[in-house]
Amino acid sequence: MTSDFVFELEDDPVPIVITFGTILKHSLSNPGHAAIARSITGCFSLASTTDPQSLTITIHGNHIHIRHGISDSAKIIVRLDFLKMSEPGYKPSVEGHWRHPLFAYKIGQLLNFPTSSWADDAKRFWDSAHSLAGMPKTIKFTSTDENRDLLFGEGDPEIEISGESKNLSHLLSGSTVLIGEVLAGRIRIHGSLHHLTILSEATLKMMLGEFDHG
Amino acid sequence: MDNEPFRGEENLESWLDRHHVDVIRTQATNLEGVAVGKYCNRRKFTKTLTHGHAISDMSLAMDLAGTLHLTLWHDFRHKTLGDIALKPDLDTLIPDGNDPNLGHCICDFVQVDGTPINLCPRTNLKRLVREIADMGYEVKATCELEFYLFNDSFNDARRKKYQNLEAVGASKLKTIYYLRNAYHAKTFMDEVTKRLDWYGIDWEGWSDENGVGQVELNLNPSDPVTIADTTVRTKQVIYEVAVDFDMSVTFMAHPIPGFSSGMHMHHSLTKNGEAVFYDADKPDNYSDLLRHWVGGMIKTMPGAVSYLCPTINSYRRLTEFSAPPLTATWGEENKSCALRLISRSADLTRVEHRLGAGDLNPYLGLAVILAGGIAGLRHQIAPPDEFNHIAWGLPESFKRLPRTITTAAEALGNDSYLKEILGAPEVEYWIKTRKLEWFSFHTEGGDPDAKQPTPWEYARYFEIV
Numbered sequence: 001m002t003s004d005f006v007f008e009l010e011d012d013p014v015p016i017v018i019t020f021g022t023i024l025k026h027s028l029s030n031p032g033h034a035a036i037a038r039s040i041t042g043c044f045s046l047a048s049t050t051d052p053q054s055l056t057i058t059i060h061g062n063h064i065h066i067r068h069g070i071s072d073s074a075k076i077i078v079r080l081d082f083l084k085m086s087e088p089g090y091k092p093s094v095e096g097h098w099r100h101p102l103f104a105y106k107i108g109q110l111l112n113f114p115t116s117s118w119a120d121d122a123k124r125f126w127d128s129a130h131s132l133a134g135m136p137k138t139i140k141f142t143s144t145d146e147n148r149d150l151l152f153g154e155g156d157p158e159i160e161i162s163g164e165s166k167n168l169s170h171l172l173s174g175s176t177v178l179i180g181e182v183l184a185g186r187i188r189i190h191g192s193l194h195h196l197t198i199l200s201e202a203t204l205k206m207m208l209g210e211f212d213h214g
Numbered sequence: 215m216d217n218e219p220f221r222g223e224e225n226l227e228s229w230l231d232r233h234h235v236d237v238i239r240t241q242a243t244n245l246e247g248v249a250v251g252k253y254c255n256r257r258k259f260t261k262t263l264t265h266g267h268a269i270s271d272m273s274l275a276m277d278l279a280g281t282l283h284l285t286l287w288h289d290f291r292h293k294t295l296g297d298i299a300l301k302p303d304l305d306t307l308i309p310d311g312n313d314p315n316l317g318h319c320i321c322d323f324v325q326v327d328g329t330p331i332n333l334c335p336r337t338n339l340k341r342l343v344r345e346i347a348d349m350g351y352e353v354k355a356t357c358e359l360e361f362y363l364f365n366d367s368f369n370d371a372r373r374k375k376y377q378n379l380e381a382v383g384a385s386k387l388k389t390i391y392y393l394r395n396a397y398h399a400k401t402f403m404d405e406v407t408k409r410l411d412w413y414g415i416d417w418e419g420w421s422d423e424n425g426v427g428q429v430e431l432n433l434n435p436s437d438p439v440t441i442a443d444t445t446v447r448t449k450q451v452i453y454e455v456a457v458d459f460d461m462s463v464t465f466m467a468h469p470i471p472g473f474s475s476g477m478h479m480h481h482s483l484t485k486n487g488e489a490v491f492y493d494a495d496k497p498d499n500y501s502d503l504l505r506h507w508v509g510g511m512i513k514t515m516p517g518a519v520s521y522l523c524p525t526i527n528s529y530r531r532l533t534e535f536s537a538p539p540l541t542a543t544w545g546e547e548n549k550s551c552a553l554r555l556i557s558r559s560a561d562l563t564r565v566e567h568r569l570g571a572g573d574l575n576p577y578l579g580l581a582v583i584l585a586g587g588i589a590g591l592r593h594q595i596a597p598p599d600e601f602n603h604i605a606w607g608l609p610e611s612f613k614r615l616p617r618t619i620t621t622a623a624e625a626l627g628n629d630s631y632l633k634e635i636l637g638a639p640e641v642e643y644w645i646k647t648r649k650l651e652w653f654s655f656h657t658e659g660g661d662p663d664a665k666q667p668t669p670w671e672y673a674r675y676f677e678i679v
Contacts, residue, residue, distance in 0.1 A: 012618050012620055012621055014656045014662050015652075015653055015656045015657060016656070016657075051657060051658070051659060052659055052660075052661060053656065053657065068662055068663075069662075069663060134287055177285065179284040179285060192293040192294055193291075193292075193293060193294050193295050194287060194291070194293035194294075195293075196284065197283070197284050197285065197286065197287045198287055200284050200285045201285045201286060201287070201646075204285050204653070
């Protein structure tokens, strides 16, 4: 449980800080990850290799502080593609690991977020978002690589969303926003502009931790 | 050829004949304060007067980069992307004066069957003015336009990524009212004021402002809708003269280090022609109505910041001792307060609202100011004590207004008065647009720690706001 961790975000946090706060809270509900976090003291920075976003996380006991930017006092700086960080075999570049090898090792474990299946992510997304105003009454998600459909709601689907499992998982767990994924061609939809917009808003809310999904 | 605007009593066809107008440029102002519209031939314009002529519904639902709002929804939109319409307001039809075949007409966004759209900034402002009229009052308002003028053309400015532009002026000193500085802008401003005269725009004067290359232009007060129309038209004229002169101009709130550009807004109320802000029987000449009006504006000011400072760049303007107010305060002849009251005589008594940034949407800016006043009257809100000190450099214990786009949006979300008067769906939609602006800045390359405007801000705002 994360209840014994105290999260403190910077004042007026930027999106990446909010997003990472949400991801970390979720991740620390896993007892193994919580134990790793409790064994860490110090701060580390994460910098995106795909855009200028960066953040610094300071862990001290059960207190976790997150702010934007790279800190001078960071023991290590991890440069990575945030979207790929949970993919098997993905190797971000790490500065400072020679000076702080154990710290770097633990951070590596901490950032290896427990993965959930796209189906679990889809269920959690639907549970969180289905009551938003304007949401489709029924959604069909299709994994194109698993060749598997999931239907949420009742009746015929008002919108169909399809893509590879990993892209669906990114989308439905708050790592990406629907419209961005559709424009990039990683996700396909069959539905109205209205529902595309409402679902894009819902995925943005997921990204910014505006749904309470524990 | 005269430059008389169209009068309702005249036959439209004969007015168009008399002015040789074959093409009418229609325009409406979207949420971001951007004028959008079409060049219509005369036949199309006259044939579609009743319900207006079609325009994509994205014209009212796009950000400053021209991207359709795809993470926020308002019920005026079509579920599969469709058309709305621009309905001409013939009271605004004027000949161009410079272009012998061209006329101009300001429009409201409506549905294709002519039904009003509440999200249209001009429609919403008109509704508030009617509401005040129903209370028996008439509002007069004006906007002060501030902008920066550069010798570089827009093409050159773009090539230079808007860096190291040559500001127009005699010196690099941050002076104000210096005639030597103003003279460097005179040829440009002569052309601007000539075109304003042709448009029938009642400008009062212009002068050198504090920033190097900064100019202020003042307009004669009018009813709020007309002054918002005039402000948008004037900005377009200034832009067009810059293009024609191979120069560039920007209404960004903070385009270069130093002084920023604001849009101070003055307003007053009358009833049957009598000034109602003034009461000669009161020791300070402030009427009870003025006190409630000010009380409402002060109470709603934290939320109003969102409309008055709409962009990421707007907030770079809010610094100590640089002219913009930082606190929800009011005072007689106090330019450090958000509300400067001027009560020298009944005729001159007015409120100068000093918070607005140069990049605001004048319809929304005036609407949120009037909404504050209406809230004050409706709920009999008493103002705080007059602030008789300098409202800058104050100890931390003095509450500041929101200083970021997100905190301002949050304050607006918490303001039940503004939602009640401006319309909750419209306020909620606006809040989402500000969140989108914030999100775009941070995820598209904006540097949250930059002390000066970032390349993202220049690319998004310099030529558009």
